[in-house]
Amino acid sequence: MTADPVPPERGAPSGHGAESYRAIGRPVTRSGGAERVTGAQSYLTDLVFPGAAEVAFATIPVGCAEIVAVDTSPATALPGVIAVVTAADLPPSASRFGISHQDRPVLASGTVNFHGEPVAAVVAETSDLARAAADAIEIEYRELPGVYNLADALTSDARLVQDPSIRPRDPLNDTNVLETADYAWGELEPEQARTHLIVENTYTFPMVTHFPIEPGGVVAAPTDDGGVAVYSPVQHPYLLQRIVADLTELPLSKVRVVAPDPGGGFGGKQTPRYEPLLAFLAIQTERTCRLVLSLEETFQLMRRSGCRIAARTGFTQDGQLTFHELSADFSIGAYADVAPRVMTKGSYVGAGPYRIPVVRVAARAVLTNTTPSCAFRGFGAPQVSWATESQLDAGGRQLGIDSLEMRRRNLVGVGEAFICGDHEATADGRWHESLERAAELIDWSEPVTPGRGRGIAVGIKPGATSGLSQSLVRLLYDGSAIVYAGTSDMGQGARTLWQQILAEELGVELGRITIISGDTDVVPFDLQTSASRSTVFMGNAVLEACRDIRLRVRRLYAEATGIDEADLTDSPGVMIGPDGAMPLVEAAQAALGGLRGEFVGQGTCRLRGVQGHPLGGDAAFYEFNCTAVEVDIDPDTGELLLTKHVTVGDVGTELNPLQVVSQDEGAAIMGLGHTLMEQVLLDDHGRIQNLGALDYRIPTFNDVAIEMVSDSIENNDGPGPYGCKGISEGALLCTSGAVGAAVADAIGVQLRDLPITAERIWTAMRAADARSAE
Amino acid sequence: MSERDVSRELAPVKVTLDVNGTAHRLEVPAHRTLLDAIRDDIGLTGTKKCCADGECGACTVFLDGRIVNSCLVLCAEAEGCSVGTIESLSVGGLTDLQEEFLAAGAVQCGVCIPGQVMAAEALLQTNPTAKPAEIREAMSGNLCRCAGYERIVAAIQAAAKRRGSSR
Ligand code: FES
Ligand code: FES
Numbered sequence: 059m060t061a062d063p064v065p066p067e068r069g070a071p072s073g074h075g076a077e078s079y080r081a082i083g084r085p086v087t088r089s090g091g092a093e094r095v096t097g098a099q100s101y102l103t104d105l106v107f108p109g110a111a112e113v114a115f116a117t118i119p120v121g122c123a124e125i126v127a128v129d130t131s132p133a134t135a136l137p138g139v140i141a142v143v144t145a146a147d148l149p150p151s152a153s154r155f156g157i158s159h160q161d162r163p164v165l166a167s168g169t170v171n172f173h174g175e176p177v178a179a180v181v182a183e184t185s186d187l188a189r190a191a192a193d194a195i196e197i198e199y200r201e202l203p204g205v206y207n208l209a210d211a212l213t214s215d216a217r218l219v220q221d222p223s224i225r226p227r228d229p230l231n232d233t234n235v236l237e238t239a240d241y242a243w244g245e246l247e248p249e250q251a252r253t254h255l256i257v258e259n260t261y262t263f264p265m266v267t268h269f270p271i272e273p274g275g276v277v278a279a280p281t282d283d284g285g286v287a288v289y290s291p292v293q294h295p296y297l298l299q300r301i302v303a304d305l306t307e308l309p310l311s312k313v314r315v316v317a318p319d320p321g322g323g324f325g326g327k328q329t330p331r332y333e334p335l336l337a338f339l340a341i342q343t344e345r346t347c348r349l350v351l352s353l354e355e356t357f358q359l360m361r362r363s364g365c366r367i368a369a370r371t372g373f374t375q376d377g378q379l380t381f382h383e384l385s386a387d388f389s390i391g392a393y394a395d396v397a398p399r400v401m402t403k404g405s406y407v408g409a410g411p412y413r414i415p416v417v418r419v420a421a422r423a424v425l426t427n428t429t430p431s432c433a434f435r436g437f438g439a440p441q442v443s444w445a446t447e448s449q450l451d452a453g454g455r456q457l458g459i460d461s462l463e464m465r466r467r468n469l470v471g472v473g474e475a476f477i478c479g480d481h482e483a484t485a486d487g488r489w490h491e492s493l494e495r496a497a498e499l500i501d502w503s504e505p506v507t508p509g510r511g512r513g514i515a516v517g518i519k520p521g522a523t524s525g526l527s528q529s530l531v532r533l534l535y536d537g538s539a540i541v542y543a544g545t546s547d548m549g550q551g552a553r554t555l556w557q558q559i560l561a562e563e564l565g566v567e568l569g570r571i572t573i574i575s576g577d578t579d580v581v582p583f584d585l586q587t588s589a590s591r592s593t594v595f596m597g598n599a600v601l602e603a604c605r606d607i608r609l610r611v612r613r614l615y616a617e618a619t620g621i622d623e624a625d626l627t628d629s630p631g632v633m634i635g636p637d638g639a640m641p642l643v644e645a646a647q648a649a650l651g652g653l654r655g656e657f658v659g660q661g662t663c664r665l666r667g668v669q670g671h672p673l674g675g676d677a678a679f680y681e682f683n684c685t686a687v688e689v690d691i692d693p694d695t696g697e698l699l700l701t702k703h704v705t706v707g708d709v710g711t712e713l714n715p716l717q718v719v720s721q722d723e724g725a726a727i728m729g730l731g732h733t734l735m736e737q738v739l740l741d742d743h744g745r746i747q748n749l750g751a752l753d754y755r756i757p758t759f760n761d762v763a764i765e766m767v768s769d770s771i772e773n774n775d776g777p778g779p780y781g782c783k784g785i786s787e788g789a790l791l792c793t794s795g796a797v798g799a800a801v802a803d804a805i806g807v808q809l810r811d812l813p814i815t816a817e818r819i820w821t822a823m824r825a826a827d828a829r830s831a832e
Numbered sequence: 833m834s835e836r837d838v839s840r841e842l843a844p845v846k847v848t849l850d851v852n853g854t855a856h857r858l859e860v861p862a863h864r865t866l867l868d869a870i871r872d873d874i875g876l877t878g879t880k881k882c883c884a885d886g887e888c889g890a891c892t893v894f895l896d897g898r899i900v901n902s903c904l905v906l907c908a909e910a911e912g913c914s915v916g917t918i919e920s921l922s923v924g925g926l927t928d929l930q931e932e933f934l935a936a937g938a939v940q941c942g943v944c945i946p947g948q949v950m951a952a953e954a955l956l957q958t959n960p961t962a963k964p965a966e967i968r969e970a971m972s973g974n975l976c977r978c979a980g981y982e983r984i985v986a987a988i989q990a991a992a993k994r995r996g997s998s999r
Contacts, residue, residue, distance in 0.1 A: 085937070087934040087935060087937075088937070088939050088940075091933075091939045093942075094939045094942030094946075095922075095930040095934060095939060095945055096919070096930065097877070097917070097918035097919055101880075103877075103881070104871075104877035106875075186861060269977055270941075270943075270977055271880070271888065271941070271943040271944045271976070271977050272882070272941070272943040273881075319942075320941065321942065321943030322940075322941040322943060322977050324977070353883045353885075549940035549941030549942070549978045550940070716937035719983075720937040720978075721940075723980070723981075723983070724940060724979040726979075727979035728977070750883065751882070751883035751887035751888055752883075752885050756975060756977060757981075759971045759972045759974070759981050759984075760968055760972045762968070762979075762982060766982050
């Protein structure tokens with residue numbers, strides 16, 4: 059099968075062009091944007107809760123310890139203290155909780171399993187008093203030999219992070235391996251015969267933290283009907299509602315989750331952590347309880363799993379992949395959170411978007427006494443992509459074939475399988491077009507300036523494999539509208555897209571559309587805001603609700619006017635009758651007549667999983683990206699200057715080019731973080747050494763490439779509205795591979811440990827010099 | 833176990849300061865930062881808090897005409913000073929700079945944005961013809977995890993151009 063490497067014109071439509079839309083494909087500015095530039099937008103900690111009590115936690119300064127005794131009396135004695143709560147004070151229903159594994163305690167009980175895990179909580183009249191009281195609690199503990207890295211966790215006599223009683227039926231419960239995933243296809247023997255070169259290396263990917271500029275917090279309040287309201291800037295309000303309802307034994311209808319727009323989520327604000335505790339505190343004290351987290355505390359709340367990947371890869375003489383073997387260990391932390399899924403889904407695409415006859419992937423989610431890792435933009439794919447992309451380049455370097463050519467020869471064409479076996483996955487886009495576009499934008503065919511290097515890499519990530527989004531749209535009498543859609547707008551601009559869909563389908567002016575989200579009392583169910591799913595899933599639900607309204611308008615208009623319904627046609631924004639076209643909102647008003655009223659439309663997008671599928675179902679779409687970079691390395695210091703950074707995504711259709719560029723550049727620059735500078739460092743006691751902004755660097759204005767180019771390929775071939783796909787993660791999937799290749803191109807040595815710091819480059823250059831001097 | 837004398841630390845001090853043209857008399861604990869005073873005591877929440885360490889710029893305000901990280905200033909140190917917060921910029925509607933932030937797609941989650949707008953405003957006032965490299969340097973104390981850096985630079989350039997042509 060051959061691919062089609064000829065790139066089309068930018069945004070060339072295969073079917074419906076943007077020019078035929080009224081609102082889709084336009085650079086509409088962000089809904090909620092004015093509030094955000096003026097400071098009027100209320101994030102959780104900007105909301106006022108009159109009479110709220112404040113919460114602070116007591117912790118111990120080690121990552122693994124047995125709690126011997128907790129003396130809360132010095133805290134209880136302080137003025138303004140309302141309650142001091144340890145695990146022993148919680149009701150029996152406050153069991154361990156989680157998504158796939160019920161392993162996380164509401165408060166540490168018996169042991170502390172990672173640095174920062176709360177042992178006790180204080181509720182007091184002010185935050186100063188709460189902090190002082192939490193500091194006064196005396197915790198007697200005995201430090202245990204915690205396992206803080208993969209090597210220690212995997213020794214045969216390693217201390218178990220989780221007692222086997224927490225997962226009694228699990229055959230692996232006497233190890234620190236929580237889950238494994240294996241993917242394999244093809245016969246090795248015939249391919250070995252064709253293999254000209256075998257490359258074998260080990261790569262590492264650091265633990266990094268999300269570092270949202272809004273650290274966030276939780277507020278919980280008892281409600282008049284005997285329930286509880288929980289305010290949290292979460293990505294998954296309905297999941298939080300379910301877990302709090304389970305633990306407090308309240309019906310869903312009495313647990314209200316209010317989710318103010320998150321100030322950055324990136325996957326870190328998906329799963330409940332302290333919300334159940336706050337719900338119990340509110341119920342016990344009958345007060346509104348507020349917890350405001352510091353940035354340091356969010357470092358102890360969320361992170362990406364670190365990873366070590368051993369890879370062995372075979373190539374023919376002309377650079378075709380013959381086999382690829384990966385074993386990937388993910389250091390997931392003390393509790394499961396969604397990390398087993400991160401491991402399973404990330405390693406599923408471990409072999410990349412390539413045509414490989416033989417693949418063996420063996421991945422493990424390994425427990426360590428560290429912050430539980432969770433979802434983080436890319437969801438396991440950047441870790442494995444780092445190894446696979448680097449392997450391709452390592453092979454290419456030895457064969458004398460450049461990075462672009464290696465990808466041209468191995469990347470699958472549209473419809474071609476890159477995952478084989480019982481549940482085959484095929485390319486759902488013309489990915490070669492992204493590759494060629496990126497090559498063109500980085501001037502790949504031009505010679506590189508001496509001292510510089512160029513790299514190109516590709517990445518894929520499976521979108522959601524099942525899902526459910528429900529939405530309601532109300533078209534009001536005056537032609538304005540309200541959309542109820544549970545997607546959390548955490549920066550991706552979901553609300554803007556729902557406005558655009560309504561403007562397109564119903565002809566309602568953008569400024570007359572209100573979007574309601576983030577309140578489980580009011581807004582219908584949405585499974586979650588993750589995996590770049592919302593534009594596809596919720597987008598389709600909103601689209602369906604609009605079309606439902608169009609049908610209802612047509613029917614009532616026919617009834618009200620006596621025109622035969624068959625003589626009416628509803629199309630986007632207009633109603634066409636015997637006398638020609640009229641705006642749909644006018645037809646709606648005429649149909650409603652003197653009684654006024656409104657139209658209510660409902661939409662649902664449901665994707666059921668597939669029995670027996672390793673991911674529980676086929677991905678609704680794949681995010682595909684090609685990144686190309688050019689770097690300049692200072693030969694004396696090893697300092698890296700990014701001279702150019704190109705990212706091209708296979709987006710299907712850009713519903714809003716402005717938001718696509720924002721998301722794409724944002725992801726790309728975030729990718730520079732784990733590639734060049736970020737890593738959570740632990741000491742021998744499992745304490746985070748670089749806890750806080752002073753010591754943990756993320757990309758700044760000065761770290762962005764001198765020239766940055768974000769582009770996309772539009773073939774209108776996605777499953778979402780108007781042919782769109784999810785786009786928010788693509789640009790960080792392969793940043794590391796592209797930068798790694800560029801560094802190798804510049805200095806002649808491949809680095810295999812992230813982040814690629816100046817020190818590591820300098821050391822590699824010196825070692826190479828020493829070798830060549832011998 | 834804390835040996836600290838909590839009551840002494842929490843002893844209040846009296847501070848008078850001007851915020852956005854309004855005089856405020858506050859009685860706050862001596863350790864209260866200007867940031868917390870603006871947000872919690874005065875109730876202006878447009879100024880954001882992230883690192884509380886002077887590293888992110890989310891809390892940027894004008895203090896006697898110069899920008900500072902308000903998390904690094906004690907409220908008591910601002911005695912007699914005049915403070916300008918993000919709320920003071922847009923009393924008559926969005927500023928040209930704020931409009932350009934929106935038009936350039938610079939606003940994602942938005943938490944860093946008030947700080948970015950304040951820092952950019954200060955830059956435009958001191959260096960109205962800043963080149964991209966100067967903009968990056970001047971803005972490098974303001975972190976954006978959504979990483980709208982390219983968009984923000986574009987917004988500042990566009991606002992500079994508008995101001996230049998209207999001068
Ligand atoms: S909150 Fe002040 S600089 Fe970060
Ligand atoms: S817009 Fe989200 S941190 Fe800057």
